[in-house]
Amino acid sequence: MKILTVCGLGQGTSLILKMNVEQALGDMGIRADVEHTDVSTASSMNADYIITSNELAESLQGHKAKIVIVNNYFDMDEINEAVKANIEAS
Amino acid sequence: MKFLEETIIQLNVEVNDAEEAIDAAGQLLLKDQLIQPSYIEAMKQAYKKNGPYFVLAPQIAIPHARPEDGVNEAAVSLVQLKEPISFGHAINDPVRLVFGLGAASSAEHLSLLRKLTSLLNDPQNIEQLLQATTIDEIQKTIGMER
Numbered sequence: 001m002k003i004l005t006v007c008g009l010g011q012g013t014s015l016i017l018k019m020n021v022e023q024a025l026g027d028m029g030i031r032a033d034v035e036h037t038d039v040s041t042a043s044s045m046n047a048d049y050i051i052t053s054n055e056l057a058e059s060l061q062g063h064k065a066k067i068v069i070v071n072n073y074f075d076m077d078e079i080n081e082a083v084k085a086n087i088e089a090s
Numbered sequence: 091m092k093f094l095e096e097t098i099i100q101l102n103v104e105v106n107d108a109e110e111a112i113d114a115a116g117q118l119l120l121k122d123q124l125i126q127p128s129y130i131e132a133m134k135q136a137y138k139k140n141g142p143y144f145v146l147a148p149q150i151a152i153p154h155a156r157p158e159d160g161v162n163e164a165a166v167s168l169v170q171l172k173e174p175i176s177f178g179h180a181i182n183d184p185v186r187l188v189f190g191l192g193a194a195s196s197a198e199h200l201s202l203l204r205k206l207t208s209l210l211n212d213p214q215n216i217e218q219l220l221q222a223t224t225i226d227e228i229q230k231t232i233g234m235e236r
Contacts, residue, residue: 007143009156012191013144020207053143053146056143073147
């Protein structure tokens with residue numbers, strides 16, 4: 001399973017999100033390859049899921065991956081919930 | 091690598107808008123020669139182009155640009171705003187804590203982000219950073235993550 005965490009530049013905030021998403025996946029025992037990138041690179045990448053903010057989700061509409069929105073990147077409860085509700089172990 | 095050291099923290103800062111808030115966080119990095127002036131411009135440009143997505147949690151913004159925009163040393167500064175400022179984020183506005191991130195392409199960048207994430211994953215730490223009135227109080231809160 002491939003998951004992208006996406007931000008505007010692919011440098012900072014997508015990396016923060018990646019760390020916390022990996023933590024959430026690990027806690028749930030879900031194995032996945034998580035990569036961080038910027039929004040324009042993401043549109044031409046293959047992935048099963050894209051995790052990003054509400055602000056950037058709009059520009060990724062039409063992507064084949066399922067888009068998962070996280071509003072608070074530091075709220076592990078929200079991230080755990082988002083992973084649980086949207087991502088199925090494969 | 092400089093992570094929220096005394097000289098790059100400023101409390102009770104007055105600004106008029108989001109751009110001035112980004113500028114304030116950038117000026118702290120510039121003052122200690124951690125970035126070039128071009129990096130502050132790039133942070134503002136990124137905000138104009140990509141919007142306020144870097145408002146990552148209620149009250150918390152982490153403006154940054156790319157390493158090639160002029161970073162001398164990986165660093166994180168902090169500006170605590172006197173009044174909450176709107177960045178135009180639908181959910182996490184208004185902002186009171188602005189962390190200026192000097193993004194480097196080195197391994198130090200990853201290490202800085204780990205420290206910052208572990209600091210901000212704890213809601214109690216955020217509360218303390220919001221309430222702090224002295225640099226000492228801030229240093230105490232972040233001491234554990236250093």
